[in-house]
Amino acid sequence: MSRVALAPGMAAAALLLAALVPAPAFAEDPPPSAVTDLVERAAELDGRRVALEGEAIGSPMIRDSGAWVNIADRSGALGVWMGAETARGIARFGSYGAVGDTLRVTGVFHRACAEHGGDMDVHADGTIVTAPGRPVAHPVPAGRVVAALALALVAAGAVAALAAFGQDRGPRTPPPGYPGSAKSS
Numbered sequence: 001m002s003r004v005a006l007a008p009g010m011a012a013a014a015l016l017l018a019a020l021v022p023a024p025a026f027a028e029d030p031p032p033s034a035v036t037d038l039v040e041r042a043a044e045l046d047g048r049r050v051a052l053e054g055e056a057i058g059s060p061m062i063r064d065s066g067a068w069v070n071i072a073d074r075s076g077a078l079g080v081w082m083g084a085e086t087a088r089g090i091a092r093f094g095s096y097g098a099v100g101d102t103l104r105v106t107g108v109f110h111r112a113c114a115e116h117g118g119d120m121d122v123h124a125d126g127t128i129v130t131a132p133g134r135p136v137a138h139p140v141p142a143g144r145v146v147a148a149l150a151l152a153l154v155a156a157g158a159v160a161a162l163a164a165f166g167q168d169r170g171p172r173t174p175p176p177g178y179p180g181s182a183k184s185s
């Protein structure tokens with residue numbers, strides 16, 4: 001395979017990446033922090049503007065005008081309080097059958113939010129979808145895995161039974177008195 005043949009594919013990949021790059025953020029917006037960083041620097045960041053980026057997971061909990069959305073990145077998950085309308089605009093939430101939309105959230109970090117029962121949260125004032133979610137196909141349903149495992153166990157049992165049978169049919173020492181036995185001469 002030549003480099004020339006690869007080039008169009010790479011160009012397409014670059015275009016796809018460009019499409020996934022989020023819209024330019026406001027200059028004053030901090031860069032996204034990992035959830036673990038927020039947790040580790042909770043005392044320092046309390047009441048300050050932060051940003052995080054991750055997958056919307058679970059299901060939104062809508063309460064009056066606001067909604068809880070859990071955002072998960074590779075390091076952890078954090079509850080984000082956002083407008084109910086914003087939450088309704090999230091097309092897909094992560095679950096067994098789907099990868100949720102990736103959100104870039106900016107807002108105020110609360111180490112122990114007085115408004116929300118002392119939980120750690122972020123009150124979002126800006127939420128954008130940086131990558132759409134997608135359904136996840138599971139080619140082998142869980143039930144079939146169990147069935148395959150059961151069949152494998154049955155097969156293993158059959159092999160063990162055959163092995164035992166083979167041993168029964170194996171060569172034996174001749175009984176005493178027969179030619180070739182230890183006591184004959």
Ligand SMILES: [Zn+2]
Pocket residue numbers: 081110113114115116121122123
């Ligand atoms: Zn709160």
